[in-house]
Amino acid sequence: MPVYKFITVNKDSFFAVWKVDESEDDLWIGIQLTDHCQTRFNGMKSELHRRAFLSIRHLLALYGYEDTDLYYNEFGKPHLKDGNYISITHSHHFTAIIISKTEEVGIDIEKNREKILRIAHKFTPFEEYRTLANTEAIIRKLTIVWGAKESLYKIYGQQGISFLHHINVADFSFDQNQTTAEILYHGDVSHYDVHFLEFEGFTLVYAIKK
Ligand SMILES: CC(C)(COP(=O)(O)OP(=O)(O)OC[C@H]1O[C@@H](n2cnc3c(N)ncnc32)[C@H](O)[C@@H]1OP(=O)(O)O)[C@@H](O)C(=O)NCCC(=O)NCCS
Structure with a gap:
């Protein structure tokens, strides 16, 4: 098994x-x-x-x-x-x-892929990542942010929410393995703890509503 x-x-x-x-x-x-x-x-x-x-x-x-x-x-x-x-x-x-x-929970696994560099601007303010050391680090970070937003989306469960405009993920370092995030949608604010781990070229993120 x-x-x-x-x-x-x-x-x-x-x-x-x-x-x-x-x-x-x-x-x-x-x-x-x-x-x-x-x-x-x-x-x-x-x-x-x-x-x-x-x-x-x-x-x-x-x-x-x-x-x-x-x-x-x-x-x-x-x-x-x-x-x-x-x-x-x-x-x-x-x-x-x-x-x-x-607690309300959401989980997402993503394969780390270069393709995320091309779609990053659709789900997060990309300028925030320019200071990272190399492309691999940017891919890792973007994949974590993407996984966090998917996890929050799964908890919130409402269509119409925009990853770029309604979900914010606080900045984090890789060794923290966690961060926080919030959804601001139509005047409603909700807060989440976010945790991540990486294995075999994949990133797993889970979120717990506070
Ligand atoms: C529904 C969605 C969250 C699924 O995520 P995914 O990465 O494609 O696929 P995953 O394997 O991680 O998740 C699939 C599981 O999510 C769950 N799921 C599907 N729709 C869901 C919803 N509306 N809310 C919560 N969970 C949902 C299901 O359990 C599904 O698996 P199952 O049907 O086999 O049980 C995703 O397709 C989606 O719609 N994301 C939002 C799209 C978006 O706004 N993108 C912004 C682009 S910038």
Whole structure:
């Protein structure tokens, strides 16, 4: 069972990462999907996506949940029927979930890619990064900021929010492994703690609403 990381955030919140290297057949073992998820699964063209989707159900099982314990709202946001908070992410062969009994949480995994340099101006004031030592450091930092904004977006759960205009991530150094962020949207202000870790060319970010 390739649980890659299994981390306790605090007494009420946990996350786990799966490295997907099993076959689709192996990942089906012990898994039963709801009709809703089976229909989604049947429509997935990419085998890696299907394997990632199944691996998420194994991560749920680590915390005693089955697919029937999960439902999605009309925007695709996942919820747990027992009222605990959950967020889900997949990127290539890594998948992760975060669960909290008390706090709203969001999680995102991204592969570090040069492409982010071209789209950075769409989601963050790019001038802030010019002082960084080299291109690799800029890519790392932008990927963390992107992951933070995706995580916050997943918590907020409202469409129409702009990464550039409504979500601010406070500056941070790599060795801090954490920062803070806020959403300012239509007069509403909310604050978040953000944590990040990097492994095998990927960046995982999770956020907890304060
Ligand atoms: C929905 C979104 C957050 C998903 O993120 P992603 O990086 O594409 O994909 P991830 O694998 O990390 O996350 C996918 C999971 O997010 C969850 N999700 C989907 N929609 C969601 C929503 N509206 N709110 C919260 N979570 C959501 C689902 O659990 C989904 O996985 P599942 O359906 O297999 O369970 C993303 O596609 C999105 O819409 N981002 C905002 C777009 C945007 O404003 N971009 C600004 C560009 S400058």
